[in-house]
Amino acid sequence: MSDTTMPIEVVSAERHVLSGEITEIYARGIEGEIGILPGHQPALIALDIGPVRVTMADGSKEKIAVHRGVLFVGDDGKVIVLADIAELADDIDVARAERRQRVLEERLASKRNTALVESLRKQKLRVDTGQGL
Amino acid sequence: MAGSGQIRQLKRRIRSVQGTAKITRAMEMIAASRIMKAQGRVRAARPYAEQIHDVIKGLAVSNEVRAHPLLRIREVERVAVVVNTSDQGLAGAYNANVLKVAERTIREEEAAGRTVDLYLVGRKGSGYFDYRGRRPKQAWEGVSDTPSFEDAQEIAEAVTSRFIPAEIDRVWLVYTDFKSSLTQTPTRMELLPVKPEEFEGGDEISPEFLFEPSQAQLLDRLIPQYVEAKVFHGLLESAASEHANRQRAMKAATDNAKDVAENLSRIMNQARQDQITSEISEIVGGAEALND
Secondary structure (H helix, E strand, C coil), rough: CCCCCCCCCEECCCCEEEEEEEEEEEEEEEEEEEEEEECCCCCEEEEEEEEEEEECCCCCCEEEEEEEEEECCCCCCCCCEEEEEEEEHHHHCCCHHHHHHHHHHHHHCCCCHHHHHHHHHHHHHHHHHHCCC | HHHHHHHHHHHHHHHHHHHHHHHHHHHHHHHHHHHHHHHHHHHHHHHHHHHHHHHHHHHHCCCCCCCHHHCCCCCCCEEEEEEECCCCCCCCCCCHHHHHHHHEEEHHHHHHCEEEEEEECCCCHHHHHHHHHCCEEEEECCCCCCCCHHHHHHHHHHHHHHHHCCCCCEEEEEEEEEECCCCCEEEEEEEECCCCCHHCCCCCCCCEEECCCCCHHHHHHHHHHHHHHHHHHHHHHHHHHHHHHHHHHHEEEEHHHHHHHHHHHHHHHHHHHHHHHCCCHHHHHHHHHHHH
16 A cells, blocks of 8 residues: 555446545545545445545546445555445436436426435436536 | 148248247347356446445444344244246246245245245246236336346335334245356245344454444444345346356257257158159159050
């Protein structure tokens, strides 16, 4: 482990999304925004539905839409993001997410329920992340 | 002439059998390519399940997991059986085998005086139980071919949401385990309650760890995810097994069609020989009659 970078792995339930060396990571925990730099104390943090932003060692930035995940910083400084669904911004089909967002909004207009609100948040996140917001 | 009519008929049958062989051969190759893909998905899903498991094991060292609603053991009165079958047929004994295990589970539970609720994945399972007059509590179609994690979540949610308020006391997951492309074994696994032994043997997490929210709340979030990952695993294994079975069934069909075509062309050749022989003897006979 070097002092300026830390290894990361992003794993979704369906596949391995990203691995490499990063210099920083920002995510939305359920108790608030968090940022992690190399040398952080070990941690286990539950993530909200939200974007995870990482800066790779070469300076490029990646944005990942994460639904219901945990962020794990190990003793050795390794960062693991485990999430039901994690998608890189480039992999998101924005048009499809927008379509599903509209469908959900229509359904919500007629009937409120928490599962629908949750799904809608997911699609919104997809659209925003996919568009690079 | 009767002979030529027979030959024409045989020709037609051979062509039709060869046509069938072409179709089954194509299906065989499609299935073969999908086994690879399905196997890849099983592999790709493994790190997630393992990591979740590791984290829970770590947390379980210093936290009481037995109290979690999904681990609660109680007197069993009502049982749910989740059965993974395919939507499409032409997969050999795939569905019959997994349904046999499901049927056995149901019989055992009912013999012990428990009520069984069915949760069916795949059209074949629905058809089977529908014919026998059993109505499933819930059924899914269009999932088994290429299951997504969201499908698994939906299925897991359907049973956990009834397990927690004690509407059901045990959940069986019946699926087909993909051992290799040659062996697939129908299996059943007790999905709920989750056994506390599954979370034993973790490495203790060092005290300097930062938890957000508390460890107990993290466990509350992770254990359902663990159950979902198990359901997902069952779906993926079943999908790979389905394709493997279909590939084998279609290979057998192709081989069989080739045999049939070969036999038919032997019969046809013989008929043609007979026809020629009789034509020659007629000509010879006619010539001899003129000579006399």
